[in-house]
Amino acid sequence: MLYSEQFGAGSVASVAIGGAANLVYNALAFSPNDNYLYASTIDVDSPQLLKIDSGGGVSDWKTLPNLPPDNENRGFFAATFDASGDYIATSPVASSQYLYELNIASNAATFVPMTLNGAPFSRAILDFTYSYGYLWA
Numbered sequence: 001m002l003y004s005e006q007f008g009a010g011s012v013a014s015v016a017i018g019g020a021a022n023l024v025y026n027a028l029a030f031s032p033n034d035n036y037l038y039a040s041t042i043d044v045d046s047p048q049l050l051k052i053d054s055g056g057g058v059s060d061w062k063t064l065p066n067l068p069p070d071n072e073n074r075g076f077f078a079a080t081f082d083a084s085g086d087y088i089a090t091s092p093v094a095s096s097q098y099l100y101e102l103n104i105a106s107n108a109a110t111f112v113p114m115t116l117n118g119a120p121f122s123r124a125i126l127d128f129t130y131s132y133g134y135l136w137a
Contacts, residue, residue, distance in 0.1 A: 002037075002056045018056020025050055025058075027076035031104065033085040038104070040064060040089065042075035049087070049102065064102065066109040076100060080130045088135065090125040097122040099135075 001021070003014040025039040037052040038061075051061040064075070076089035087102040097120055098111040114121040128137040 002052070016056075017054075018058070021058045023048075023050065023058065023060075025075070027079035027089045028052075029079040029081050029087060029089075031081050031085065031087075033081070033104075038079070038081075038087055040075040040079070047075040062107055064100075064109065065107060066111070067100070078125055078127045080128055080135070082130045082135075083133070088130065090128070096124060 001019070002017045004017050006013045006015050023041050026042050028037055028039040030037055035054070039050045039052065041048045041050065047064045047067070048060050049062050049064055050058050052058050076091060079087055079089040082088055082101075085104055087104055089100045089102070090096060091098060091100070097114055099114055100109065100111050102109045125137050128135050130136075
């Protein structure tokens with residue numbers, strides 16, 4: 001379930017937006033290109049990318065193609081959008097060495113090996129964001 005914060009004089013209240021989803025999802029990211037939230041289902045045989053509107057309505061939007069070899073169909077842990085509008089996500093597998101990049105318009109996906117100073121980098125990334133041309137974790 002999604003919530004909106006309502007601010008008053010000296011108070012804050014959480015107000016539900018939409019109903020409870022019948023899916024378990026994670027890797028929630030806001031797309032500034034179309035003002036939707038996107039998330040991936042987790043722990044299912046065929047992870048889906050979900051599209052969530054401003055009223056909290058969740059729709060199964062598309063199957064996630066070309067998952068990284070270490071993903072084991074678990075969906076994703078954290079996600080963001082880059083400047084070109086691609087959904088970039090990390091695997092929930094602790095030893096993951098890949099970022100997943102999905103072009104929302106074409107549904108074409110690639111996985112990109114993570115590196116740090118030119119060497120392979122394999123760590124679970126719990127959260128990150130895109131800013132100034134870089135991913136920040």
